[in-house]
Amino acid sequence: MHLQSGETLGEKGNSVNFDFDEIIDRNNTNAAARDGFRGYLFDGDDFAMPCEDHEVVAMWVADMAFASAPAAIDAMRERIDHPVFGYTAVFDDQLFDAYRDWCVEHYDWKPERDHFLTSPGVVPALYDLVEHILQPDEKVLTLTPAYGHFKNACDHHGIELVTSGLVADAAGWYSIDFDDLEAKLADPKMRLFFLCHPHNPTGRVWTDDELRQMGELCLANGVIVVSDEIHCDLLRHGVSHTPMAKLFPDSDQIITAMSSSKTFNLAGLGSAIVLIPDENIRNVWQDRNSPLINPVSMAAVAGCFRNGEEWRNQLRTYLDANFAYVKDVLSTQLPDAVFQIPESTYLAWIDLSHYFDADINLTRFFAEHGGVLLEGGDMFIADADGCIRVNLACPRATLTDGLNRIIAAVPSRTSSLA
Numbered sequence: 001m002h003l004q005s006g007e008t009l010g011e012k013g014n015s016v017n018f019d020f021d022e023i024i025d026r027n028n029t030n031a032a033a034r035d036g037f038r039g040y041l042f043d044g045d046d047f048a049m050p051c052e053d054h055e056v057v058a059m060w061v062a063d064m065a066f067a068s069a070p071a072a073i074d075a076m077r078e079r080i081d082h083p084v085f086g087y088t089a090v091f092d093d094q095l096f097d098a099y100r101d102w103c104v105e106h107y108d109w110k111p112e113r114d115h116f117l118t119s120p121g122v123v124p125a126l127y128d129l130v131e132h133i134l135q136p137d138e139k140v141l142t143l144t145p146a147y148g149h150f151k152n153a154c155d156h157h158g159i160e161l162v163t164s165g166l167v168a169d170a171a172g173w174y175s176i177d178f179d180d181l182e183a184k185l186a187d188p189k190m191r192l193f194f195l196c197h198p199h200n201p202t203g204r205v206w207t208d209d210e211l212r213q214m215g216e217l218c219l220a221n222g223v224i225v226v227s228d229e230i231h232c233d234l235l236r237h238g239v240s241h242t243p244m245a246k247l248f249p250d251s252d253q254i255i256t257a258m259s260s261s262k263t264f265n266l267a268g269l270g271s272a273i274v275l276i277p278d279e280n281i282r283n284v285w286q287d288r289n290s291p292l293i294n295p296v297s298m299a300a301v302a303g304c305f306r307n308g309e310e311w312r313n314q315l316r317t318y319l320d321a322n323f324a325y326v327k328d329v330l331s332t333q334l335p336d337a338v339f340q341i342p343e344s345t346y347l348a349w350i351d352l353s354h355y356f357d358a359d360i361n362l363t364r365f366f367a368e369h370g371g372v373l374l375e376g377g378d379m380f381i382a383d384a385d386g387c388i389r390v391n392l393a394c395p396r397a398t399l400t401d402g403l404n405r406i407i408a409a410v411p412s413r414t415s416s417l418a
Contacts, residue, residue, distance in 0.1 A: 007351050011217050018311055020066050021320040021395045026058075033058040034067075036372050041363055051371040054196035057402035060363075060373040062262065062347060063201075064393035069311040075303025076296050084348070088295040090118060095298055098305035099258075101274060109246040111256075115277050117285060118293050122230050122257045128155040129193070129226055129255065135161050138191040141184055141223070143176065144292045145201055145380035145387070150194045153333070165383040166202065172340035172351060174202045178213060180283040185221045197244060198231045200378055201349045201389045202288050203342020205235065211244045215254065223252045224281075230272075231345045233263040233312060236320055238344045246274065252277035253277040262345075263312060265393075266302040266418075269297040322392040322399055333407045344395035353386025355410050372402050 020410045026034045029243035038044055041060065049056065058065075060153070063193045073187070096116050101110050108329070120127040130140065142150045144163040154161040154196045166174040175327030184190065193391075195214065218225050225244060244255040259272035271293065276282040283407070321415045323341045326348055328338045358364065377384030391407070392399060 015063070015310070018070075018296070020313050021314065021397070022067065023397060024065065025393050026065070027054045032101070033061045033063060033373075035382075037061075037111075041241075041373065042367070043377075047160060047364075047368065049367055049371050049401075050369070055371065056367070057372045057398060059391045059394065059402050060333065060375050060389075062391060063267045064265040064346065065395065065398060066315070066393060067268055069304055069308045071308035071311060072260075072264050072266055072300040072304045073304070074307070075299040077298055078303075080089050080168055085295055088293055088296070088298065089291040090116075090293060092307075094183075096304045098302040101143060101304040103243075105173060107241060107243055107246060111245075115275040115282070117274045117276060117282070117289075119257075119272045119274050119289070121261070122259055122272045123149045123153075125257050125274050126194070126226065126228070127156060128285065128289060129281075130157050130159055131153060132288065133224060133281060134191050137240055139187060140192045140194055140352075141181075141190055142194040143196070144382040145197070145377065145384035146194070146382075147196055147200045147228070148379050148381060148393045150196075151381050158229075162187070164380045166199075168338075168351070170338070172349075174199070174204050176210060176214070178217075180366065181214070182217050184392070185217050185223055190221065190223050191223050193223050193224060195225055195227045197227050197229050198235075198241065198344035200228075200231060200345060201375075203231075203340075203345045203347060203349060203386075205239055205241055205343040208242050208247060211242060211247055215244055215248050215251075219234055219248070219251060223253075225258050227254060229256060229258050230262050232258065233260075234319070234346055235316065235344045236323075236341070245277070248388065252279070252416040255281070260301045260308075261303045264300075264308055266297070266300055266304070269300055270294060271297040271301050319392060322394075322396065325396070325399065326390075326392065326403065327405070329389055329403055334410060344389050346391060348390040348392050349387060350390060351387050352410065355379035355411055356384040356386055362386075364407075366406060368411055370405035372405040372409075400412075 034223050044208055058279055062197060096113055100111055103111055136158060139162050140154050141158045141162045142338055144165050151161050167177050168174050228243045243256055256275040261267040276285060327341055328340050336354035345390035366372050366374055375389045
């Protein structure tokens with residue numbers, strides 16, 4: 001547990017201030033953010049940057065630069081005290097009970113035990129569900145810009161991904177084009193809808209009305225919904241999340257994927273929860289997927305759902321401040337940038353199209369000219385020209401450095417960040 005300078009850990013039940021300002025060196029830890037960026041972002045290209053690789057500011061991959069939640073670390077230590085790590089699966093109700101209680105407390109929603117399955121991650125689950133549900137000539141629909149693995153999961157199985165572009169207003173607020181969505185859902189070959197809720201990369205938390213309208217259109221057209229809700233616990237203060245499945249309790253055609261990995265910085269532990277109400281799809285999953293789970297991961301996930309709430313709340317406060325800081329800096333230093341503080345996630349989606357031609361690779365540009373790693377719009381399937389996604393889940397000093405580098409690299413700009 002990382003405390004603020006001068007503070008000590010009190011007795012159980014006493015409040016503790018967690019230190020999100022601590023800078024933790026992740027170099028040489030096989031972290032994708034630090035050691036794997038050239039392969040993932042640049043296909044291994046060894047081009048020159050204005051700094052050494054270990055000096056870049058990594059603000060791209062969606063994990064946090066913070067120490068993971070103490071609730072996870074404590075639970076893992078307790079599990080490691082039992083020195084046998086053999087084949088493990090979810091045979092009892094401990095993990096489900098912790099997850100169910102979390103859902104009841106935060107969403108007033110009680111998932112069913114019979115629907116509860118695990119996966120090594122939400123991304124593997126997407127790949128599996130495409131394979132399990134679709135025939136070769138059927139299609140998947142999603143809203144764009146979108147998380148790149150929605151397309152990768154379809155491409156891997158030779159399935160066509162159809163997109164419905166979100167509409168952004170002048171302030172950067174994204175909404176759904178329901179006429180376009182309805183027309184594309186009416187395609188008799190359309191079989192699956194990938195919903196990202198909250199949305200990555202824009203950070204929208206879809207309202208209950210929006211969720212109902214999307215769900216009703218999908219169900220009326222016989223389209224199964226896979227709702228990726230991995231960012232649902234990373235809300236701005238004052239914002240609430242409704243699982244889509246909660247609004248359709250009588251339907252078995254809405255699959256929900258959640259994970260503690262984003263919320264508590266556990267992505268490397270490889271664990272996600274998939275709720276499959278449809279018995280036929282669930283049977284296919286169970287026939288084709290291994291039920292095995294990493295025992296240390298299982299302990300960490302349950303520990304976070306039971307004891308991670310105070311850490312999460314303080315994390316949200318810190319992220320709220322980081323977003324407010326970015327909003328303030330951009331308004332003065334890049335006044336033509338379009339940026340809306342997202343309702344969820346720790347990812348800033350910034351439209352820099354005023355400053356760049358549509359065809360420029362912004363990922364490569366900011367690495368070459370600023371020594372900062374971020375993800376350009378070309379990585380988000382469609383409807384993202386001129387945009388960048390920047391990870392703000394980092395100490396303020398790191399954020400300030402990264403934002404300085406981004407601003408200094410932008411063309412047609414003469415002022416500098418103080």
